[in-house]
Amino acid sequence: MSRLLCTHCKFSLTTCLCEDISQLKNSIKVIILQHPSEIKVTKNTARLLSLSLTQCEIKVGESESDFTSILDLPIQTTALLYPDKTALLLDDSTTNTSQFSKTLTHLIVLDGTWKKAYKIMQMTPSLNAFQKVSFKEIPKNRYRIRKAPRLDSLSTLEAVAHSLALIESIDPQPLYTMLESLNKKQTQFMPEHVKARYQPI
Template sequence: MARILCTHCNFALNTCVCSAIETITNKVKVIILQHPSEEKIAKNTAKLLDLSLTDCEIIKGENSADFSMLNSLPKESTVLLYPNENATCLDEPSSTKHKHITHLIVIDGTWKKAYKILQLTPALNQFRTVSFNKLPKNRYTIRKAPRADSLSTLEAVAHSLSLIEHLNPEPLFTLLEELINKQTQHMPEHVKARYLN
């Protein structure tokens, strides 16, 4: 039997997060390149960003053909959030380059899938990469990541926008907390403890 979904947030009715959604006006357009396998994951946080931010677009795909719209973005003011050796750290106090960012591209997928998208989408190479010198505390406790420097898509975008345009990220973290609460509400206590500690 198919689950009944909320018509607004698109989560199952018993895990609806609508009560915690607060609209946030962001100046920097957020473009999320989402690996198709992420779309159906209940704990995926990209759609929380889409529900909250006034300027956010999710594009599903794996390669250049899927992400052809990248070619229409302004090269000088578009950045890709990806930690490589050439990345500019957004949290470097001396960095003023991020003041001219208009578009932020984020890859939504596991590290392996994100790397694959990067390899199959040469258009991404035309943009500057940005990253963080110091990661904020990971609040996304219900999805285990293999790397210590892992943040959920929501956390990475929230932190980026707070550094680029001084946007208050707290409403996004409140929504993330609501997702965690709803996704763990029916777990046995011993299972919940494993996720939340």
Template sequence: MARELCSHCGFSTKTCLCDSINIINNRLKIIILRHPSEEKITKNTAHLLNLGLANCQIIAGESEQDFVSLQTLPKSSTAVLYPSHDAWCLDEQSSEVNIFKQTLTHLIVIDGTWKKAFKMRQLTPCLQQFKTVSFKQLPQNQYLIRKAPREDSLSTLEAVAHSLHLIEQLDVTPLYKLLAALVDKQTKHMPEDVRARYL
């Protein structure tokens, strides 16, 4: 039997997050490239960003042909959030980085496992036309219910929240509260032995 879904947040009525949504009016347009395999995962956090940000778009796909709309983005004021060797660190205090942050209009984020994100980047050559940005220091990972193979892993929500804090100096507490609400609702419905693996 299909689960009954909330018409607004899209989660099941048992794990509805509507009471925890407080929309942030971000200037920077967040564009999330979501791997199709992430779409049905209830623990996927890109959907939370779409609920909690005024300026956010999700595009599903795996390669260049799925992301043709990226070709129209302004090259000089668009960045890709990805930890490449030549990435500019958003938390670096230099005049060059600060000026760049002020001019940013679009931030592209790849939503998928490390392996899938790497492959999506390789299959989407147009991403190479934009500067890459990342962080020197990562905030504490608060998303405990989805395990990642790397220690420097953040959920998509955490990575975007940290970026918005560094670029726009926004108070991103509402996003972290939304994430905490998801963790709380998801763990409540886990069997005791499964919950113990995460908390």
């Protein structure tokens, strides 16, 4: 039997987050390339970004043929959020990084596990045309309900929130508050000994 879903946020009625969603006005358009395996993941945060940010779009696929629209993006003012040795570090105050950040109009973000994101990169060579950006220091992971294999893993929501804070000086707290609500509502019916595994350290 399928669960009843909220028609707006698409979470189950018992974990509906509509009352927790705040609208944030961002100037840089966030384009999320979402791996198909993430669509039905109940803990996926990309959907929350699309409901919270005024400039956000989700495109689903895993290869070049699925993301042909990125070919129309301005190469000089579009960045790809992806850890790489060639990436400019958004939290580095050097002149090159600062000047580049001020010119950005689009930010591409890959939504999926590390393995799936890597697959998207390999199967979408046109992504290499864009300047990669990343972080020198990874903020503390607030997304406790979905375990990741790497200590420096961030949810899509956290990665975008931190990026916009660095690039546009947007206050990311409303996004983090929404994420904390997701943490609590996804664990509310767990036995106490199980819920304890997902509490802040």
